[in-house]
Amino acid sequence: MENKSPIIEIKGLYKSFGKDKDVLKGVNIHVKKGENLVILGKSGSGKSITIKCLVRLVEADRGEIKVFGTDLSKLDNDELNVIRLRIGFLFQNGALYDSMTVRENLGFPLQRHRAEFTESQVNLAIEETLESVGLSEAIDKMPSELSGGMRKRVGLARTLILKPEILLYDEPTTGLDTITSREISELIISIQKKYKTTSIIITHDMACAKFTSNRIVILRDGLVYTEGTYETLEKSEDEWVRSFFI
Amino acid sequence: MVIEIKNTFDGIGEFVLFIFRFFKELFKPPLELREFVKQCYVIGYKSLPLVAITGFIMGLVLTLQSRPTLAEFGAESWLPGMVALSLIREIAPVITALICAGKVSSGIGAELGSMKVTEQIDAMEVSAINPFKYLVVTRILASTLMIPLLVVFADGIGILGGFVGYNIHSELNIVRYNSLVFETLGFVDIFPATIKTFFFGFFIGTIGCFMGFTASNGTESVGKAANSAVVYASLAIFIIDMLAVQLTDLIF
Amino acid sequence: MKKDVGFRWKLGMFVTAGILFFAVTIYFVGKQKNLFGSTFHLKSHFKTVSGLKIGNNVRFSGINIGTVDAIEMISDTSVMVDLIIEKSAQPFIKTDAKVGISSDGLMGEKVLVISPGTFTFKSVKDNDILTSKNAIEMEDLMLSMKKSIDNVALISDNLAQFSYKVNNGDGALSKMISDEQFSSTLQSTLVNLQNSSNEFAKFTESMNSGKGALSKLVTDEKFGKTLDSTMMNLKTGTKGLNETIDAAQNSILLKGYFKKKEKAAKQIEIKKANALKKKNTTIIKSDSTKRLLTPKDSIQ
Ligand SMILES: Nc1ncnc2c1ncn2[C@@H]1O[C@H](COP(=O)(O)OP(=O)(O)O)[C@@H](O)[C@H]1O
Ligand SMILES: [Mg+2]
Numbered sequence: 001m002e003n004k005s006p007i008i009e010i011k012g013l014y015k016s017f018g019k020d021k022d023v024l025k026g027v028n029i030h031v032k033k034g035e036n037l038v039i040l041g042k043s044g045s046g047k048s049i050t051i052k053c054l055v056r057l058v059e060a061d062r063g064e065i066k067v068f069g070t071d072l073s074k075l076d077n078d079e080l081n082v083i084r085l086r087i088g089f090l091f092q093n094g095a096l097y098d099s100m101t102v103r104e105n106l107g108f109p110l111q112r113h114r115a116e117f118t119e120s121q122v123n124l125a126i127e128e129t130l131e132s133v134g135l136s137e138a139i140d141k142m143p144s145e146l147s148g149g150m151r152k153r154v155g156l157a158r159t160l161i162l163k164p165e166i167l168l169y170d171e172p173t174t175g176l177d178t179i180t181s182r183e184i185s186e187l188i189i190s191i192q193k194k195y196k197t198t199s200i201i202i203t204h205d206m207a208c209a210k211f212t213s214n215r216i217v218i219l220r221d222g223l224v225y226t227e228g229t230y231e232t233l234e235k236s237e238d239e240w241v242r243s244f245f246i
Numbered sequence: 247m248v249i250e251i252k253n254t255f256d257g258i259g260e261f262v263l264f265i266f267r268f269f270k271e272l273f274k275p276p277l278e279l280r281e282f283v284k285q286c287y288v289i290g291y292k293s294l295p296l297v298a299i300t301g302f303i304m305g306l307v308l309t310l311q312s313r314p315t316l317a318e319f320g321a322e323s324w325l326p327g328m329v330a331l332s333l334i335r336e337i338a339p340v341i342t343a344l345i346c347a348g349k350v351s352s353g354i355g356a357e358l359g360s361m362k363v364t365e366q367i368d369a370m371e372v373s374a375i376n377p378f379k380y381l382v383v384t385r386i387l388a389s390t391l392m393i394p395l396l397v398v399f400a401d402g403i404g405i406l407g408g409f410v411g412y413n414i415h416s417e418l419n420i421v422r423y424n425s426l427v428f429e430t431l432g433f434v435d436i437f438p439a440t441i442k443t444f445f446f447g448f449f450i451g452t453i454g455c456f457m458g459f460t461a462s463n464g465t466e467s468v469g470k471a472a473n474s475a476v477v478y479a480s481l482a483i484f485i486i487d488m489l490a491v492q493l494t495d496l497i498f
Numbered sequence: 499m500k501k502d503v504g505f506r507w508k509l510g511m512f513v514t515a516g517i518l519f520f521a522v523t524i525y526f527v528g529k530q531k532n533l534f535g536s537t538f539h540l541k542s543h544f545k546t547v548s549g550l551k552i553g554n555n556v557r558f559s560g561i562n563i564g565t566v567d568a569i570e571m572i573s574d575t576s577v578m579v580d581l582i583i584e585k586s587a588q589p590f591i592k593t594d595a596k597v598g599i600s601s602d603g604l605m606g607e608k609v610l611v612i613s614p615g616t617f618t619f620k621s622v623k624d625n626d627i628l629t630s631k632n633a634i635e636m637e638d639l640m641l642s643m644k645k646s647i648d649n650v651a652l653i654s655d656n657l658a659q660f661s662y663k664v665n666n667g668d669g670a671l672s673k674m675i676s677d678e679q680f681s682s683t684l685q686s687t688l689v690n691l692q693n694s695s696n697e698f699a700k701f702t703e704s705m706n707s708g709k710g711a712l713s714k715l716v717t718d719e720k721f722g723k724t725l726d727s728t729m730m731n732l733k734t735g736t737k738g739l740n741e742t743i744d745a746a747q748n749s750i751l752l753k754g755y756f757k758k759k760e761k762a763a764k765q766i767e768i769k770k771a772n773a774l775k776k777k778n779t780t781i782i783k784s785d786s787t788k789r790l791l792t793p794k795d796s797i798q
Contacts, residue, residue: 081374095369109373287509395516
């Protein structure tokens with residue numbers, strides 16, 4: 001695992017909103033295949049922006065982003081979509097489509113990108129994926145009927161259904177109770193084992209970080225402040241870094 | 247002050263680009279047919295009761311209000327034709343469009359705004375589904391086609407309302423009423439008004455989508471999107487109406 | 499995804515009803531304007547169309563049967579009007595039907611009215627030309643109105659003069675009305691007239707019943723008979739005298755005397771004839787000069 005070439009390479013990433021609002025000022029991050037990278041940082045430090053740049057939801061001002069060895073900035077829309085399909089993105093609150101049931105939410109990407117599937121194949125894939133996040137009973141519910149934890153699981157199932165190679169989690173445990181948070185963290189690990197994915201996890205939840213991370217990156221003032229394993233950073237001499245682990 | 251003016255023009259520019267993008271995406275296959283049909287249902291069929299009630303009341307009120315003046319000249323027999331004419335040319339299109347600005351445009355604004363805020367649009371984009379095609383093109387198209395249809399209903403029901411209003415004070419059977427209406431109507435009254443409604447529909451859809459689709463993150467922006475959708479759509483309706491009248495005057 | 503079916507039929511109904519309604523409206527408006535349905539054309543020439551416009555109604559027996567399709571200037575005094583008429587009205591319009599322009603009410607539009615022809619004539623065919631009745635132009639109306647107003651003015655003028663003369667002049671009528679002396683004279687004249695007529699009455703009365711000669715002349719039968727026989731005697735007396743003169747003419751002794759008398763009478767007669775001839779020629783001459791002076795009269 002350690003010797004493999006990086007599957008995600010971010011070099012000198014700059015992003016600003018307006019003149020005085022420089023959010024990212026040259027971020028460098030590498031993620032190897034099969035790795036679980038946790039990104040820490042204060043609220044508004046640009047963590048979400050960083051992973052949105054990975055799927056070009058946000059266009060970087062400067063810098064190089066390579067995913068699967070391809071430079072994203074040089075791709076046209078169709079080529080980009082091919083890359084996007086290999087990446088799963090779990091949004092903060094699941095981002096379920098309000099007007100659709102859970103089944104339709106999961107079926108929607110399938111129907112687009114697996115047009116060759118028969119109806120029974122579609123149903124099988126939906127049921128299977130829902131089972132892997134432990135929500136088989138919610139299949140015909142509307143998103144508004146689901147709790148926060150369930151929404152996140154359904155959101156995760158929706159990204160998993162296309163069998164992505166990279167998973168990006170934006171605060172997967174925020175707003176959940178400790179027990180549910182723990183369940184989600186376990187889910188992340190079990191999925192990583194089952195689907196053999198590489199993950200980037202943004203979180204403020206240190207229990208989750210401890211449970212899921214192979215490596216941690218801490219952002220500060222638009223730059224990577226420090227990086228290391230959970231254990232090394234916990235014992236860091238820097239007081240600011242240690243303040244995360246209290 | 248200068249910044250405000252600049253921002254206004256910036257907004258207009260963004261809106262124009264949005265329209266360009268609509269036409270670009272419109273002719274790029276495939277069309278999201280299922281979503282389009284669903285939006286036709288939501289925008290058209292679901293607005294019908296509201297439009298029908300307003301149409302009926304407009305016809306009734308217009309008849310009752312115009313009656314005394316016409317009766318003074320002994321020209322009561324002109325009442326059905328006059329009411330039908332004002333309904334078809336002006337009142338039904340504008341009132342229906344305004345109702346739809348309130349219902350459809352703000353609905354689209356709020357829906358897309360909340361989708362934007364809860365990152366549903368981003369989620370679509372990330373799963374390689376073009377949200378502009380799926381959400382915007384279908385809604386604008388549905389609105390462009392359904393509003394004229396709603397106006398047709400408003401015309402018909404409004405004329406019926408006029409019939410009821412006429413019969414409050416004097417008696418006339420529906421056949422004679424109809425012939426009085428149709429004697430007055432010409433194609434000049436119908437076609438420009440109908441063409442106008444397509445523009446109403448287009449801008450109702452476009453402004454709603456624009457406001458929702460470009461909403462900034464944060465929950466309060468959903469309300470803002472819905473609100474500005476109504477305001478700007480209503481304004482657009484009056485501007486289009488003015489231009490249409492001038493154009494019709496010029497041509498006919 | 500199968501749930502879609504639930505609303506689809508409602509949408510279908512909505513769209514179908516809307517389009518159908520629109521189509522029906524278009525159809526009826528079109529029918530009103532004769533754009534659809536089977537029609538045929540008629541033409542007519544007018545001196546003036548009095549503001550008739552394309553699209554105005556055409557009426558036959560008070561029913562709208564078509565519209566004006568085209569109005570075309572043919573020459574400075576002729577305008578051709580093309581009518582589009584419902585086919586169903588064709589059998590009822592005869593070839594001698596006349597087309598006129600009138601107004602639909604005081605404020606109304608112009609309408610073309612086809613007045614029915616005679617039953618015995620044939621029905622019109624497509625593109626037939628019907629004769630037109632000239633519309634009563636407002637101008638014409640005004641013109642004739644002006645004439646009568648002028649006449650009235652003239653009459654009243656004369657009347658004014660007449661009454662002025664009556665009031666201020668010296669004529670008999672004026673005197674009769676204004677002069678007191680005249681009227682008293684007139685009165686005395688009338689009184690005299692009455693007196694004399696009274697006298698006359700008495701005279702005729704006495705004549706009818708009286709015994710005077712005049713009365714007898716008029717009334718007595720015997721006297722009349724005597725007068726008759728006297729006249730008879732007088733007749734026979736002159737007859738006898740004539741015979742005696744004839745006999746005297748034929749006698750040889752008196753022949754020469756009578757011949758002389760005859761010659762003189764002849765000469766006088768010739769002179770008279772010559773004079774008459776001269777008179778005739780001058781009359782003919784004056785006639786011809788009269789003709790030369792007034793050639794119009796001779797043409798008329
Ligand atoms: N569309 C945007 N326009 C302007 N500023 C933005 C936009 N998106 C994010 N930002 C700003 O960028 C900064 C970083 O945002 P984000 O990456 O979401 O923070 P976090 O690290 O908490 O996820 C924030 O200060 C936010 O205000
Ligand atoms: Mg964030």
